[in-house]
Amino acid sequence: MIDSIRLFAFDLDGVIYLGDQVLPGATEMVESLQRMGKEVFFVTNSTLFHRRFYAQRLKKMGIKTEPERIITAAYATAWHLSQNGHKGRKVFLFGERGLREEFEGLGFQYLSEDQDEPSDIVVVGLDRDMTYQKLCKAASDIAAGAEFIGVNNDGVWPVEKGIRPGVGAFVAALETATNRRAFIVGKPNTKMLQIAMEKAGAQPEETLMIGDKPDSDIVMGKKLGAHTALVLTGLTKAEDVPLLPEEDRPEIVANDLGHLGRILGLQMG
Ligand SMILES: [Mg+2]
Structure with missing residues (x-):
């Protein structure tokens, strides 16, 4: 599967970090994907801060990225309106x-x-x-x-x-x-992931959406026909997974990004 995926879109809160704490495997997985030349984007429903803020925050946690690879709902809204005349x-x-x-x-x-x-x-x-x-x-x-x-x-x-x-x-x-x-504009609607796919030049089948919220991150990915992975470091616990309705059910469930990296066969760390 890993060979056919070009775009990895990560939700931030509950996936990459929780508060000021970077979550297990996050830096290693992102680094490993970047080494392989994969497209790594971050998608967040946030409206409060400019994308620069999140790039800085990630950098402090040891994750290198640029504001252009962060799609906030605020940016997606401005982008959506600018594209529609x-x-x-x-x-x-x-x-x-x-x-x-x-x-x-x-x-x-x-x-x-x-x-x-x-x-x-x-x-x-x-x-x-x-x-x-x-x-x-x-x-x-x-x-x-x-x-x-x-x-x-x-x-x-x-x-x-x-x-x-x-x-x-x-x-x-x-x-x-x-x-x-x-x-x-924001999740569970599809705009933000569409923007990431467009910027990365990736088709749905070449895209993996990784999130912690089934009715938001996972639904967004599934609506577009992308691959989906749920990590259990945020809002969803293992015991919630069997109870998820069909439309919220991810393809892959992993305890954290370290686990997901191993499932995908990535060289971590
Ligand atoms: Mg989240």
Whole structure:
């Protein structure tokens, strides 16, 4: 199998690292693939930071990569809109600096919440400085016909203690207010993996998606006809696997990336 796979797409949280801790086998597997000249990409539903941040974070963990090989949902949203003839249109971004930087990088102009001028597109990401005024601006522009895009639809933002509302909570608020449905870019939709495949020039059968969340990472891979591997270092435990519905079931289950590397016959370390 390993010979026919050109693109290895890794989710980050629960696959490569957990918090600040790099997970077993992650550096070795990535290094081994890079030595073989394979395409290694990282796909994450994150909306908060620019891709540079993740490249730096990986570097600190001993994984060498460039921002161009990291597909965040924020970047994927800006990329998706830029590819669909929206460049130069006015965007209202409900989000933080990382999201803004991705849009600026692709040549978009954005409006702020105190501008009366309506936007053409409303993009909803995670915004820890959200205000009622921002919600009002987003809702009135959507109601007036702006395109309504959710960077992802995650209901919660997982943190160590308790929960924090995620992007999906704001998408839901705006859907309720406007009676419209958002187009969601992030996982389990397929956009991010499609971008990685396009950049790597890989077909679905040459792609392996590696994740820890069956109803997100694995579903995304399966929808596109890619190969899928689930690692048990994140949200899924071994006892959950037999209970997975057919559409969430991966081809390969591995305890961690070290185990997955051995299953694939990689020379590790
Ligand atoms: Mg994950």
